[in-house]
Amino acid sequence: MMLRIEKVLSAEKVRELHTLIDDAEWVDGNETSGHQSRTAKRNRQLRQGSETAQKAGRIVLEALGHAPEFVAGALPLKVFPPLFNRYEGGEAFGDHVDNSIRRLDGTDFRMRSDLSATLFLSEPDSYKGGELVVKDLFGEHRVKLPAGDLVLYPASSVHRVMPVTSGARTASFFWLQSMVRDPLRREQLYRLDRTVRVLSADRGPQDDAVLELTNLYHNLMRAWADS
């Protein structure tokens, strides 16, 4: 399942992040690459673990906590500290896969990457190219979203970022381990949750059917979720 989450960051927060990171130290993006992706990747990243990267990462994490659609779709258990990248002057990231297990150097943090996320920080009309292309058996999905919007996609996919031929594309990206490992189960929970919210808005949360479906949702979580 690929999911677009709109307005994770307000325009004001996007500006705040740009002020914080635009003039910070940007290094070769291969700092966080695995063996395969190293050959495909040409971009820059905010130095991982730097004070600026940590501060900017906290702003993103806080925003995610206030994005109910993100929480419902991802059911996050562990979130890798958000990273920041920038593509310009023809930079691109060719077809690659994301590492299945992520560790944070110098800590005991370790997680399985179930989902990958890109939070766009540049307006689409401010740069050419730069689409995130996610492949699945159905074909290729091209994603280029307004600043502040986020796309969640399977970390298990082959994906790439098209060359940015003018302007600059800045984004935050990270991986997460979901409480529900199985993508099919996770998707059903998300669909059920959405339906319950629609019904609840219509009938009120005390309606018998709404209550029953809410109970069903939580009981499926009990059966399927790690916490």
Ligand code: NI
């Ligand atoms: Ni990737």
